[in-house]
Amino acid sequence: MAPETLLVIDDDADLRESIVEILTESGYRVLACATAEAALPLCHEVVPQLVLVDNMMPGMGGMALIPLLKKDFPATRIIMVTAFSTVDNAVAAMKSGADDYLAKPFRRGELLMAVKRALELRRFDRQHCDPEMDEALACLANQIRREILATLADRGEMRFMDITRSLGIADHTKVVFHLKNLKANNLITQNREKIYRLTPQGKKILDCLHLLAKKISS
Amino acid sequence: MAPETLLVIDDDADLRESIVEILTESGYRVLACATAEAALPLCHEVVPQLVLVDNMMPGMGGMALIPLLKKDFPATRIIMVTAFSTVDNAVAAMKSGADDYLAKPFRRGELLMAVKRALELRRFDRQHCDPEMDEALACLANQIRREILATLADRGEMRFMDITRSLGIADHTKVVFHLKNLKANNLITQNREKIYRLTPQGKKILDCLHLLAKKISS
DNA sequence: CCTTTCCGGGAAGAGAAGTTCACAGATGCG
DNA sequence: CGCATCTGTGAACTTCTCTTCCCGGAAAGG
Numbered sequence: 001m002a003p004e005t006l007l008v009i010d011d012d013a014d015l016r017e018s019i020v021e022i023l024t025e026s027g028y029r030v031l032a033c034a035t036a037e038a039a040l041p042l043c044h045e046v047v048p049q050l051v052l053v054d055n056m057m058p059g060m061g062g063m064a065l066i067p068l069l070k071k072d073f074p075a076t077r078i079i080m081v082t083a084f085s086t087v088d089n090a091v092a093a094m095k096s097g098a099d100d101y102l103a104k105p106f107r108r109g110e111l112l113m114a115v116k117r118a119l120e121l122r123r124f125d126r127q128h129c130d131p132e133m134d135e136a137l138a139c140l141a142n143q144i145r146r147e148i149l150a151t152l153a154d155r156g157e158m159r160f161m162d163i164t165r166s167l168g169i170a171d172h173t174k175v176v177f178h179l180k181n182l183k184a185n186n187l188i189t190q191n192r193e194k195i196y197r198l199t200p201q202g203k204k205i206l207d208c209l210h211l212l213a214k215k216i217s218s
Numbered sequence: 219m220a221p222e223t224l225l226v227i228d229d230d231a232d233l234r235e236s237i238v239e240i241l242t243e244s245g246y247r248v249l250a251c252a253t254a255e256a257a258l259p260l261c262h263e264v265v266p267q268l269v270l271v272d273n274m275m276p277g278m279g280g281m282a283l284i285p286l287l288k289k290d291f292p293a294t295r296i297i298m299v300t301a302f303s304t305v306d307n308a309v310a311a312m313k314s315g316a317d318d319y320l321a322k323p324f325r326r327g328e329l330l331m332a333v334k335r336a337l338e339l340r341r342f343d344r345q346h347c348d349p350e351m352d353e354a355l356a357c358l359a360n361q362i363r364r365e366i367l368a369t370l371a372d373r374g375e376m377r378f379m380d381i382t383r384s385l386g387i388a389d390h391t392k393v394v395f396h397l398k399n400l401k402a403n404n405l406i407t408q409n410r411e412k413i414y415r416l417t418p419q420g421k422k423i424l425d426c427l428h429l430l431a432k433k434i435s436s
Numbered sequence: 437c438c439t440t441t442c443c444g445g446g447a448a449g450a451g452a453a454g455t456t457c458a459c460a461g462a463t464g465c466g
Numbered sequence: 467c468g469c470a471t472c473t474g475t476g477a478a479c480t481t482c483t484c485t486t487c488c489c490g491g492a493a494a495g496g
Contacts, residue, residue, distance in 0.1 A: 137355065141352075172444085211426060360453085362454095
């Protein structure tokens with residue numbers, strides 16, 4: 001198995017080299033650069049699985065880089081590293097899409113732990129599964145079913161007629177048809193008392209739909 | 219339009235009432251309770267669009283409540299409120315799925331701003347379900363078309379017959395049909411000399427498919 | 437009790453999606 | 467030139483999805 005590629009972005013050469021060394025020793029393939037501006041073209045050459053980015057840098061800061069990275073490389077994990085950590089800064093970084101936040105100075109173990117954890121989450125993301133894929137996508141191809149999912153996500157749990165009316169569909173049996181389809185695909189359940197709600201599966205799929213919608217419109 | 223329902227969870231009665239008052243004045247419909255344990259059944263009765271939850275509470279803490287809320291009400295936004303804010307705590311909250319993090323004491327304006335922002339993000343997520351989404355998903359629902367995308371992503375650029383043979387499809391006109399479909403949806407192009415390749419759009423969508431696949435299998 | 441609303445099954449048909457066939461221009465090759 | 471391959475088009479046909487209509491039982495409400 002090929003080693004993961006990591007990218008370290010930090011304008012402080014000493015610290016950068018030190019991080020690179022720690023990660024290289026641990027068996028990762030490590031790239032590095034000194035500015036956010038240099039990072040983007042580098043990523044387009046060799047797509048990293050994980051980026052460690054400093055917050056305070058001359059030119060574009062690490063914070064501004066995060067959305068750009070997320071846009072071009074959605075599967076890449078991002079850990080923000082910072083010398084002057086504040087609660088507001090940490091919250092802002094996580095909101096932007098960072099997966100973790102590391103305050104300098106950190107110990108070797110902290111760094112490795114954060115890196116390992118982020119990469120594991122990513123691997124978890126990467127697995128494939130074709131047979132159900134077909135059914136799930138066929139299920140999602142229908143707009144009414146997507147609306148049902150969205151409505152259920154919105155309201156948490158609903159009865160049959162609530163759903164029907166909420167969608168503004170006159171013929172309730174049409175809704176039955178799609179509900180059955182969604183149930184068969186395990187995206188919704190009807191646990192007790194006929195109440196419909198999303199399955200965890202359904203929630204995940206819906207998340208994905210939002211992501212897809214953003215990509216399409218961008 | 220119905221006012222949004224907010225839920226305030228805080229064991230400090232004074233602060234809770236004060237928050238409720240501020241939010242009620244601003245036109246929201248506000249529920250409140252004193253413990254995380256009481257919050258869940260309350261949510262099942264009236265699903266809130268936004269929850270403000272205190273971190274330190276007797277019994278289950280706010281941090282533990284977040285994943286539970288996320289699970290049952292994926293579309294509900296969560297703002298964590300805390301008296302003893304630390305970077306680590308903020309990062310942990312955001313990792314758990316909080317959408318924002320507010321340190322006590324906060325001013326009225328800060329609170330309202332955070333609430334307004336979270337609700338706006340939520341509305342933004344909620345839309346986006348309609349425009350080209352339908353076509354894109356209809357396009358992806360077909361397995362052959364997904365295979366074509368994957369093959370093209372793999373090989374970069376291919377001629378018509380290469381694709382056909384690579385898929386092991388005897389009838390080449392069937393492939394033509396799907397290629398036309400993909401072209402119409404702007405996922406592939408035929409730039410020069412009849413050579414097919416992915417569009418940037420197509421690449422993004424394929425990324426998304428991987429993401430979806432992983433969500434399904436998990 | 438009767439009536440209404442809720443929740444759903446199942447069949448028939450409209451309509452969309454996918455497949456196959458028949459054919460044809462372009463290109464290259466001996 | 468004669469033949470084969472590449473790259474399609476268009477129409478007919480099949481298959482599947484979706485909608486619509488008719489029906490019925492269960493619960494609620496008066």
